Amino acid sequence: MEALDYHAGERSKAEFDVEEMKIVWAGSRHAYEISDRIARLVASDPVFRKDNRTMLSRKDLFKDTLKKAAHAWKRIIELRLSEEEASRMRFFVDQPAFTDLHWGMFIPAIKGQGTEEQQQKWLPVAYKMQIIGCYAQTELGHGSNVQGLETTATFDPQTDEFVIHSPTLTSSKWWPGGLGKASTHAVVYARLITDGQDHGVHGFIVQLRSLDDHLPLPGITVGDIGMKFGSGAYNSMDNGVLRFDHVRIPRDQMLMRVSQVTREGKYMHSDVPRQLVYGTMVYVRQQIVLDASCALSRAVCIATRYSAVRRQFGSQNGGPETQVINYKTQQSRLFPLLASAYAFRFVGEWLNWLYTDVTQRLQANDFSTLSEAHACTAGLKSLTTTATADAIEECRKLCGGHGYLSSSGLPELFAVYVPACTYEGDNIVLLLQVARFLMKTVAQLGSEKKPVGTTAYMGRAEYLMQCHCDVQRAEDWLKPSVIVEAFEARAARMSVACAKSLSKFSNPEEGFAELSADLVEAAVAHCQLIVVSKFIEKLQRDIPGKGVKRQMEILCNVYALSILHKHLGDFVSTGCITPKQGALANEQLRLLYTQVRPNAIALVDAFNYTDHYLSSVLGRYDGNVYAKLYEEAWKDPLNDTVVPDGYHEYIRPILKQQLRTARL
Amino acid sequence: MEALDYHAGERSKAEFDVEEMKIVWAGSRHAYEISDRIARLVASDPVFRKDNRTMLSRKDLFKDTLKKAAHAWKRIIELRLSEEEASRMRFFVDQPAFTDLHWGMFIPAIKGQGTEEQQQKWLPVAYKMQIIGCYAQTELGHGSNVQGLETTATFDPQTDEFVIHSPTLTSSKWWPGGLGKASTHAVVYARLITDGQDHGVHGFIVQLRSLDDHLPLPGITVGDIGMKFGSGAYNSMDNGVLRFDHVRIPRDQMLMRVSQVTREGKYMHSDVPRQLVYGTMVYVRQQIVLDASCALSRAVCIATRYSAVRRQFGSQNGGPETQVINYKTQQSRLFPLLASAYAFRFVGEWLNWLYTDVTQRLQANDFSTLSEAHACTAGLKSLTTTATADAIEECRKLCGGHGYLSSSGLPELFAVYVPACTYEGDNIVLLLQVARFLMKTVAQLGSEKKPVGTTAYMGRAEYLMQCHCDVQRAEDWLKPSVIVEAFEARAARMSVACAKSLSKFSNPEEGFAELSADLVEAAVAHCQLIVVSKFIEKLQRDIPGKGVKRQMEILCNVYALSILHKHLGDFVSTGCITPKQGALANEQLRLLYTQVRPNAIALVDAFNYTDHYLSSVLGRYDGNVYAKLYEEAWKDPLNDTVVPDGYHEYIRPILKQQLRTARL
Ligand SMILES: Cc1cc2nc3c(=O)[nH]c(=O)nc-3n(C[C@H](O)[C@H](O)[C@H](O)COP(=O)(O)OP(=O)(O)OC[C@H]3O[C@@H](n4cnc5c(N)ncnc54)[C@H](O)[C@@H]3O)c2cc1C
Ligand SMILES: Cc1cc2nc3c(=O)[nH]c(=O)nc-3n(C[C@H](O)[C@H](O)[C@H](O)COP(=O)(O)OP(=O)(O)OC[C@H]3O[C@@H](n4cnc5c(N)ncnc54)[C@H](O)[C@@H]3O)c2cc1C
Structure with missing residues (x-):
């Protein structure tokens, strides 16, 4: 029997080689093959079933998560999976678990902040999962302001130990994933105090639970912080609360790569540059940008497939109704999100390269690009996670009523995704950091220090302040150089305008605070420019496969022109383009949608997601909705x-008018 | 002992009479007193407890909902509550239930579409809840396109009955609230067929379950459609699926106010105007606009109070850190939402008046304002629900990490609110209706037919197409006439531009489809103008209470100028204002935020919400977060x-390296 495929007609319309696009999306043939193999492995294993997840009680959901984590680990060992394969496996199991923090935060923290000796002691047991670790930074009272953490680590020279303590209610650790129930250890951030002096926040490895019976060690109060957004979703994670009552740890459990406390209690710095920590941040955030492209593409895949199945209105002479994907409103909401998925994927790939580049420079003691790289990753983390969270919800709405059912997969995807806007830096706080960097860059224009990397365009600020866009017909908007110049001019003009306004304040900090809402907008403009330019750069390379590059060009233009349309006020009011040119861009955008339409299903097929991973009735590959x-x-x-x-207790007495006598 | 109040300082800063503002918010002293009394009644009754709701399993949640509904009904009878009081009680119980559909859709449908006779037969039993009814329109395959419903009601002249039948899978009724488990009856929409002829969709009263044992009647398959977005939230509702296998009902159960089928099977229309149905739609949608202001104000209340408690960064000399509400970015995100809550409240109030006005006109056979009223309610339903859904999520993000906890109340509020963007008309489909009406209005300019009501400004289109905004200083933006003219000019120019583009198409329907994304934007501009003008009109009335009117003026300006800033592209590219004037508006907006700041807590206190209703740890009245x-x-x-x-099964074997042998 032929397999049923409601999308077969759509698939046959595609004007490009889907298999080749799958490789572009995955990043390389190697990456594609691993992903494809591991995804199928997970999908075919009944333990990894997740279609009933939103119906589980908190306790059952957590137990199910423990089971999946153990089973995944067992398979990883049995099949001798590589690190890359193991990480894909956790990705496709697709259920937040303590292991995410163990591998994603605990181990990297020790790697980044521990001495060689500490790494040799802790990493092997961590790699074997003989201990399970989490990352305990945030407290009830402090998240964004890490320097304001209240937990103390006081050195006791008598015993050569640190005393970890929670002096106030608000100093309780709060939020760390994996802390509540699973972890045996944590990297705990606390104020280092030696001899009555406060040296600010440092990291410490603290054992929380006995390795024999999992009971909390003396002085430690630990638990789960309770239900979070949604059903299923992030409730599989035991985000935890933790209090210390004078808990003692040996001195060598302070992470001492950058600063040390000696046996005598002397606080010192090593010659390892402090900026090293930024390297880790760049790493974690480039991962978040790639995750954004995954979550976004997943939502877009569901909404696109369903939009091709769903028909509503427009039946002619009793024929079938119109597929809702043919409505221009549907396209103008959906296709920019499809384009964003690709755009974020490519900018994430580039960030990955940037991380390698920064790391190599750091090793060569070259810090020249570090602050630019840091600002750029902070900004892109903010931009892509905000856009993705909004996009998932838009995809849900694009599915009409049925999108509201758990079985559509979209509610859970939204609920599990949104905290990405908050963790690893609140998105607004991050944009303010970008803005600060931009203001510094503008202030230094004309000085010795030339803007580098993603801010290099600022070096041409003089030109960009007065250049004119020469678009005269809609198709002029297809030229990459035209697009890049418009985005550069907009970003530069917004930054320079902010800098001018700032200069009117006698106290620059006050000015920054007062103008911060405008500064955030300038930062967004800068980050959007980065995404657009990196997409365009990607297209300058050789891309094999029939029609593949052509599709990417279309998507790149859709991304750029839809952003331009959305932020038309920026472009027009800074004089970068005229209202007429804005209208032409919009006209071109409509034409582009028509070009995306026949390829839409194939473009989401290229993500190569299994039905297991999508877990959406609406997004099924076969369209049998x-x-x-x-x-x-x-x-x-x-x-x-x-x-x-x-x-019997509650409905019948109403119907029978017997409520007065009922005991409720 | 004095009650603890972390917000006492904030409250003492208020520059207006909060008690008087409470009355403005409620609409009248009478409405305030009822709301206040019933809210306390509900809050103090342990049966109505809801703080543990998100932890309940689906079955327990549903049972809890039945219990609350029965208890509320019992209290309504015992206390002899008026209709108004009873409806406030259901509102404050704040848990979606079958009763919402019984009172909100089933009864109004019979009232609106039933004959006098039918009303006399069905309404008394429905008012006493001797039957429980729901509204069964949507099917698996059709929601927006009601005319495409597939369920059939075939008249059988032999028995004087209709045969209700579900001929296809997609004809299964799908979504009706209260249908799944609770309802005994439904108003079912089905294609009326007499003598082989299809007369389109009509309503029928159908009994679904036995009044003796609640079992589905023969030929009826009925159940719940499963979990929806979130935990708690709308899962308390038994949205249902329903299939008919040739179910027979007497002829007099077709709702026959407008059309009838005679004993002989002849299909006829009465002289009751068909437009009457629009009256019901206006009613339901004005209610949705008021609900939007409730949901929005609730989210804003939580985020505002928490923003005054939460401190992060900015400690000077060891003093307390800055309350996050003092950050301009926080203000620029939060205060426009606060202003929107008030704006939606007032436009909802006005819609309520409009409904009365339309009803009176209908009774006098005056249909002149009907299509305008219909377009205007459709547009405002769309505008306010979209804005509210986005705003709730923004409020959640404004609370940082803690907003992601269920105990913040915001996740559940979001999940329970968002379907308002879809039910009672998908928001995009509604805007397209508004756009259609606007294009008609533009086409008729210069003809006999003068635009009325909210489109009256179109009568001055010629002036509005060429007028110039004369703002020269930031404070010029405080003049209501300046604001209204800018909004009118923008809306008129966008509509006229669409009409011009449309005229280039030889087939107007094709043109409408092609330009629909632009048309939706023109519709939004028109609806925003309505909200702004109604707010300004409200301020022209006498408003007692120290400082109350002043605060409302500030909020009105915040609403208008923040919309202007957000849609700057529209205003500038249509030439309604210059870029310089746009910058002045933004400058004025910043000043307004400074004026809102000291009053922020008092402005949310004015909503007069109990802690029970808010059910948010972050939004507590006393701020003891x-x-x-x-x-x-x-x-x-x-x-x-x-x-x-x-x-023991899953963690220990990992730690002890005993996984290989473990059976998982
Ligand atoms: C699901 C989830 C998982 C997490 N996992 C971990 C973990 O494993 N380990 C861990 O240590 N932590 C974890 N966290 C905590 C997370 O890192 C913090 O929540 C995050 O850093 C945000 O900080 P906050 O909650 O203090 O927000 P706040 O800073 O309190 O933000 C509240 C509001 O204030 C605004 N604001 C704050 N400062 C400023 C400023 N200077 N200027 C302008 N506006 C400002 C913000 O924009 C926001 O609108 C997790 C959180 C979540 C939700
Ligand atoms: C919580 C909830 C409660 C409900 N309660 C009830 C109830 O009690 N009784 C009842 O009968 N129903 C109920 N419904 C159903 C509800 O009325 C429908 O879901 C709603 O009318 C939307 O229709 P749809 O689902 O068919 O969306 P669709 O029309 O399928 O929408 C899918 C997409 O297509 C787009 N689209 C559709 N038509 C067009 C067009 N012509 N032009 C451009 N774009 C278009 C939409 O914008 C949307 O993006 C409920 C739904 C929900 C979610």
Whole structure:
């Protein structure tokens, strides 16, 4: 029997080689093959089933998560998976778990901040998971302001130990993932105090639970902080609360790569540059940008496929109705998100390169690009996570009523994704950092220090302040140089305008605070420029496969012109383009949508997601939506009985007018 | 002992009479008193407790909902509450239930579409809840396109009955609230067929379940459609699926106010105007606009109070850190939402008046304002629900990490609110209707037919197409006439521009489809103008209370200028204002934020919400956030045991390297 495929017609319309696009999306043939193999492995394993996840109680969900983590680890060992394969496996299991923090934060923190000796002691046991670690920074009272943390680590020279203590309620550690129930250890951030002197916040490795019976060690109070957004979603994670009552740890458990405390209690710095920590941040944030492209592409895949199945209105002479994907409003909402998924993927790839570049420079003691790289990753983390969170919800709305069902997969995807806007730096706080860097860059224009990397365009600020866009017909907007110049001019003019306003304040800090809302907008303009330019740069390379490059060009233009349309006020009011040119851009955008349309399904097929990973009835590869929606419904526990539990106590007395006498 | 109040300082700073503002918000002293009394009644009743709601399983949540509905009904009877009071009680119980559809859709449908006779037969039993009804329109395959519904109601002249049938899978009724488990009856929409002829979709009263044992009647398959977005949230509602296998109902159960089928099977229209149905739509949608202001104000209340408690950065000389509400970025995100809450409240109030006006005109056979009223309510439903959904999520983000906890109340509020963007008309489909009406209005300019009501400004299109904004200093933006003219000019120019583009198409329908994304933007501009003008009109009335009117003026300006800033592209590219004037508006906006700041807490106190209704640890009246967050955490079931369920099977074997032999 032929496999059913409601999308077959759509698939046959594609004007490019989907298999080649899969490789572009994955980054390389090697990456594609690993992803493809591991995704299937996970999808075919019944332990990794997740279609019933949103119905589980908190306790059952957590137990299910422990089971999946253990099973994944077992498979990783049995199959002798490489680090890369293991990490893909955790990715496709697709259920937040303590292991994310163990591998993603605990180990990198020790690697980045521990001495050689500490690494040799702790990393092997961590790699084997003989200990499970988490990253305990945030407290009830402090998240963004890390320097304001209140937990103390006081050196006791008598015993050569640190005393870790939670002096106030607000100093309770709060939020660390994996802390609540699973971790045996944590990297704890606390104020280092020696001899009555406060040296600010430092990291310490602290054992939390006994390795014998998992009970908290003396002086430690630890638990889960309770339910979070959504059903299923991030509730599989045991984000935790932790209090210390004078807990003692040996001196050598302070992470001492950059600063040390000697046996005598003397506080010192090594010659390792402090900026090293920025390297880790660049690493973590480039990962977040790649994750954004995954979450976004997943939502877009669901909404695109469903939009091709869903028909509403427009039947002619009793024929089928119009697929909603053919409506221009649907396209103008959906296709920019499809383009963003690709754009974020490519900028994430570039960030990955940037991380390598920065690391190499650091090793050569070259700090010249560090602050630019730091600002750029902070900005891109903010830009891509905000856009992705909004986009997932837009995709849900694009699916009409059915998008609101858990079985559409979109509610859970949204709920599990949104904290990315907050963790690893609140998105607004990050944009303010970018803005600060931009103001510094503008202030230094004309000086010795030339702007580098993603701010290099600022070096041409004089030109960009007065250049004129020469678009005269809609198709002029297809020229990469035209697009880049418009985005550069807009970003430069907004930054320079802010700098001018700032200069009117006698106190620059006051000015910065007063103008911060405008500064954030300038930072966004700068980050959007980066995404656009990196997409265009990607297209300058050789890209094999019939029609693949052509599709990418279309998507790149959709991304750029849709951003331009959305922020038209910026472009026009800074005089970068005229209102007429704005209208031409919009006209061109409409034409581009028409070019995306026949390729839409193939463009989401290129993400190569299994139905298991998507876990969406609406996003099924075969498009068999209605039969499966109907089937799913009956699985709800409420359908266990025809007459609902509670009928006799609460419905019947109403109907029979016997409420007065009922005991409720 | 004095009650603790962390906000006391904030409250003492208010520059207006909060008690008087409460009355303005409620609409009248009478409305205020009822709301206040019923809210306290609900809050003090342990049955209505909802702080543990997000932890309940689907079955327990549903049973809890039945209990609350029965208890509320019992109290309504015992206390002999008026209709108004009863409806406030359901509002403050704040848990979606079958009763919402019974009172909000089933009864109004019979009132609006039933004959006198039918009303006399069905309404008394419905008012006493001797039957429970729902509204069964949407099907698996059709929501927006009501005319495409597939369920059939075929008249059988032999037995004088209709045969209700679900001929296809996609004809299954799908989504009706209260249908899944609770309702005994439904108003079912089906294609009326007499003598082989299809007369399109009509409403029928159909009994679904036995009044004796609640079992579905023969031929009826009914159940719940499964979990929806979030935990708690809308999962308390039994949105249902329903299939008919040739179910027979007497002829007099077709709702026959407008059309009838005679004993002989003849299809006829009465002289009751068909437009009457629009009256009901105006009613339902004005209610949705008021609901938007409630949901939005609730989110804003939580975010505002927490922003005054939360401190992060900016400590000077060891003093307390800055309250995050003092950051301009926080203000520029939060205060426009606060202003929107008030704006939506007032436009909702005005819609309520409009509904009365339309009803009176209908009774006098005056249809002149009907299509304008219909377009205007459709547009405002779309505008306010979209803005509110986005705003709730923004409020959540404004609370940083803690906003992601269920105990913040914001995740559930979002999840329960968002379907308002989809039900009662998908928001994009509604804007397209508004756009269609606007294009008609433009086409008729210069003809006999003068634009009325909210489109009256179009009558001055010629002037508005060429007028110049004369703002020269920031404070010029405080003049209501300046604001209104800018908004009118923008809306008129966008509509006229669309009409011009449309005229270039030989086939106007094709043109409409092609330009629909632009048309939607023109519709939004028109709707924003309505909100702004109604706010300004409200201020022209007498408003008692020290400083109350002043605060409202500030909020009105914040609303208008923040919209202008957000849509600067529209204003500048249509030439309504210059870039310089746009910058002045932004400058004025910053000054306005400074004026809102000292009054922010009092402005949200004026909503008069109980802590029970808010159900948010972050939004507590007393601001005692941290102690309560900490307390709440320990209630999570995961904290029942120190060592989690699953440790022995899944964690220990990892730590002890015994996975290979473990059976998972
Ligand atoms: C799901 C999840 C998982 C997490 N996992 C971990 C973990 O594993 N380990 C860990 O240590 N932490 C973790 N966290 C905590 C997370 O890192 C913090 O929540 C995050 O850093 C934001 O800080 P905050 O909550 O203090 O926000 P706040 O800073 O309190 O933000 C509140 C508001 O104030 C604004 N604001 C703050 N400062 C400024 C300023 N200077 N200028 C303008 N506006 C400002 C913000 O923009 C925001 O609108 C997690 C959080 C979540 C939600
Ligand atoms: C919580 C909830 C409660 C509900 N309660 C009830 C109830 O009690 N009774 C009842 O009968 N129904 C109920 N509904 C159903 C609801 O009325 C429909 O979901 C709603 O009308 C939207 O229709 P749809 O789902 O068919 O969306 P669709 O029309 O399928 O929308 C899908 C996409 O197509 C787009 N689209 C559709 N048509 C066009 C067009 N012509 N032009 C451009 N774009 C278009 C939409 O904008 C959307 O992006 C409920 C729904 C929900 C979510």
